[in-house]
Amino acid sequence: xxxxxxxxxxxxxxxxxRESVRPGDLVLAQVDFAMGHDLTIPPAGKIMRExxxxxxxxxxxxVAVTQDHFQPAKDAASATLGRLTREFSHDxxxxxxxxxxxxxICHTVLPENGLxxxxxxxxxxxxxxxxxxxxxxxxxxxxxxxLACVLALGELWFRVPETLKFVYHNRLKxxxxxxxxxxxxxxxxxxxxxxxxxxxxxxEALKHIDMEARLxxxxxxxxxxxxxxxxxxxxxxxxxxxxxxKRPYTPVTSDRDAEYEKVFEFDVEKVELGVAKPMSPDxxxxxxxxxxxxxxxxxxxxxxxxxxxxxxxxxxxxxNHKVAPGVRLIITPSxxxxxxxxxxxxxxxxxxxxxxxxxxxTCGACLGGHMGVLGEGExxxxxTNRNFPGRMGHPKAQVYLSNPAVAAASAVTGVIxxxxxxxxxxxxxxx
Amino acid sequence: xTLPKVIRGKAWxxxxxxxxxxxxPAKYAIYSLDEKxxxxxxxxxxxxxxxxxxxxxxxxILVGGSNFGxxxxxxxxxxxxxxxxxxxxxxxxxxxxxxxxxxxMGYPIxxxxxxxxxxxxxxxxxxxxxxxxxxxxxxxxxxxxxxFPQFMNELLRMGGLVPWVRKQLEERRxxxxxxx
Numbered sequence: 001x002x003x004x005x006x007x008x009x010x011x012x013x014x015x016x017x018r019e020s021v022r023p024g025d026l027v028l029a030q031v032d033f034a035m036g037h038d039l040t041i042p043p044a045g046k047i048m049r050e051x052x053x054x055x056x057x058x059x060x061x062x063v064a065v066t067q068d069h070f071q072p073a074k075d076a077a078s079a080t081l082g083r084l085t086r087e088f089s090h091d092x093x094x095x096x097x098x099x100x101x102x103x104x105i106c107h108t109v110l111p112e113n114g115l116x117x118x119x120x121x122x123x124x125x126x127x128x129x130x131x132x133x134x135x136x137x138x139x140x141x142x143x144x145x146x147l148a149c150v151l152a153l154g155e156l157w158f159r160v161p162e163t164l165k166f167v168y169h170n171r172l173k174x175x176x177x178x179x180x181x182x183x184x185x186x187x188x189x190x191x192x193x194x195x196x197x198x199x200x201x202x203x204e205a206l207k208h209i210d211m212e213a214r215l216x217x218x219x220x221x222x223x224x225x226x227x228x229x230x231x232x233x234x235x236x237x238x239x240x241x242x243x244x245x246k247r248p249y250t251p252v253t254s255d256r257d258a259e260y261e262k263v264f265e266f267d268v269e270k271v272e273l274g275v276a277k278p279m280s281p282d283x284x285x286x287x288x289x290x291x292x293x294x295x296x297x298x299x300x301x302x303x304x305x306x307x308x309x310x311x312x313x314x315x316x317x318x319x320n321h322k323v324a325p326g327v328r329l330i331i332t333p334s335x336x337x338x339x340x341x342x343x344x345x346x347x348x349x350x351x352x353x354x355x356x357x358x359x360x361x362t363c364g365a366c367l368g369g370h371m372g373v374l375g376e377g378e379x380x381x382x383x384t385n386r387n388f389p390g391r392m393g394h395p396k397a398q399v400y401l402s403n404p405a406v407a408a409a410s411a412v413t414g415v416i417x418x419x420x421x422x423x424x425x426x427x428x429x430x431x
Numbered sequence: 432x433t434l435p436k437v438i439r440g441k442a443w444x445x446x447x448x449x450x451x452x453x454x455x456p457a458k459y460a461i462y463s464l465d466e467k468x469x470x471x472x473x474x475x476x477x478x479x480x481x482x483x484x485x486x487x488x489x490x491x492i493l494v495g496g497s498n499f500g501x502x503x504x505x506x507x508x509x510x511x512x513x514x515x516x517x518x519x520x521x522x523x524x525x526x527x528x529x530x531x532x533x534x535x536m537g538y539p540i541x542x543x544x545x546x547x548x549x550x551x552x553x554x555x556x557x558x559x560x561x562x563x564x565x566x567x568x569x570x571x572x573x574x575x576x577x578x579f580p581q582f583m584n585e586l587l588r589m590g591g592l593v594p595w596v597r598k599q600l601e602e603r604r605x606x607x608x609x610x611x
Contacts, residue, residue: 026580026582026583039460039463039505040504040505040506042463042464043463043464043506043507046464047593051593051597052593052596052597052600053597053600054596054600069460070460070461075461077461077462078461081460081461081463125504126503126504127502127503127504127528129504141504141528142504142528142531143504143505143506143528143531143532143535144506144532145506145532145535145536145591145592145593146531146532146535146592148592148593148596149535149592149595149596152596152599152600153596153599153600153603157582159580191448191498191501192448192497192498192501192524192526195498195524195526195527196527196530222502225498225501225526225527227527280448367452367457367503368452368456368457368458369457369458386450386452386502388448388450388452388453388502389452389453389476389477389478390452390453390456390476391452391457395453395476395478395481
């Protein structure tokens with residue numbers, strides 16, 4: 001008799017070469033793809049070579065490295081980290097190395113290049129590596145010693161997580177985006193509501209949510225403490241991967257009688273446009289509660305909400321408007337490909353005409369790195385993922401998290417604003 | 432590096448959901464390869480604790496609340512705490528990447544909800560790592576810690592993932608003789 005399993009359990013069982021696994025099992029599993037960046041490759045490379053004694057990596061074709069966190073180098077020390085990252089990638093013959101100006105933020109670059117695929121076991125030395133799970137894989141964030149182990153052996157230890165199932169009914173209302181939904185869900189369960197567990201997202205509402213918006217949802221699994229976020233394979237997944245996938249892949253489905261620790265049901269039609277208030281991503285509030293809050297900075301960027309569909313919505317709101325006096329709007333595309341597309345579609349012209357600062361693709365301001373760090377007492381509305389004290393700069397700066405249309409509208413008025421006050425309707429096809 | 436059986440030290444108490452940006456603000460990630468420098472800035476992002484590291488005596492024990500170390504995957508979070516001189520972290524619960532990172536480094540962490548509740552800042556503690564018991568000399572209390580799976584205890588005893596990988600690599604080299 002075969003044991004019924006969730007998608008997460010099936011992927012870990014396959015990786016471990018076992019018929020089945022149960023939550024709580026510790027397994028040694030083979031990794032299909034691994035990622036590191038300019039902050040995590042230097043320590044991982046040092047640990048792997050100097051402490052573990054490995055001379056080469058297990059499979060140069062299955063590793064991606066991005067120069068995204070503090071690159072283009074924000075100071076001399078970051079330049080050293082960038083150099084160590086570059087040299088390690090070159091020495092190891094890493095196939096998917098993305099130089100400054102050619103890649104961008106890891107969590108946009110890997111999906112858009114078809115490097116993380118259904119059914120796979122993916123690890124990244126960055127907490128938001130859970131993003132890839134929207135593509136029907138098991139993807140999780142790991143540390144630098146973990147990454148060193150994977151680079152040396154192609155294997156890593158995992159505790160099989162319990163799975164929480166999130167079922168989304170109905171359809172999101174006008175203006176309400178996947179970002180609002182996931183902020184609402186995290187608000188309901190808390191920043192440790194899924195601690196070390198798998199978040200499996202399912203339900204008919206997802207059929208109407210495109211791949212980029214799905215990536216926004218799985219991206220924030222870590223904000224509920226989850227090990228991974230995962231979605232089913234469907235037409236949307238297939239369409240996104242056609243012509244993009246770099247390897248053949250085998251989708252995975254949860255068995256009908258798989259065991260879930262808990263099942264949450266949401267009528268998404270009832271979810272309002274919302275924000276996470278300072279100082280925690282689970283501090284959800286409907287937009288109406290915070291509308292009118294004065295802002296110093298608006299930031300549209302990050303692996304959460306700065307893909308091309310996000311920029312299209314921001315541009316639709318900003319078209320023929322100016323950024324309000326006293327506010328600065330910083331827009332950071334999440335990848336070089338996104339920037340190229342934005343240029344083709346004329347979005348950059350709209351941003352520049354509105355008075356926005358348009359930057360190169362980088363994690364930048366999201367983690368208080370560079371190009372938009374906040375000072376003491378400043379208030380920022382940001383399309384990013386975290387607003388813990390000090391995340392974007394000074395510990396006494398305040399960060400509200402929102403979707404890109406709200407961010408764009410708020411930049412126009414200078415206070416937190418519903419986008420319908422700036423634009424009657426989001427044009428069809430942009431959502 | 433083998434773990435001592437018993438660790439003694441003074442407690443430093445922190446609350447729930449202390450995230451990695453508070454443990455070591457991202458701007459210090461430029462010191463990723465310098466544990467001592469990271470240690471100088473440990474916990475600096477926690478409101479009211481901006482000079483915390485200067486008060487730590489080598490061997491002190493950090494006691495956190497629930498979901499300790501949530502947020503980023505940066506391994507410099509446990510590295511910074513160790514660099515500040517903290518010998519052991521006890522918490523009500525740990526965020527998973529912080530937990531992994533500490534175990535992988537061979538850095539002792541213990542999960543003990545009663546200790547997280549009962550210990551106050553400045554209490555003198557003695558932790559018996561083998562027995563999984565924390566004694567509070569100041570209060571005369573004793574707290575039990577939750578047992579980890581065997582593999583994690585083995586990793587901790589070995590000194591973390593590094594010696595484990597070294598062993599795996601040696602075994603692989605034996606199995607696949609070099610072709611010259």
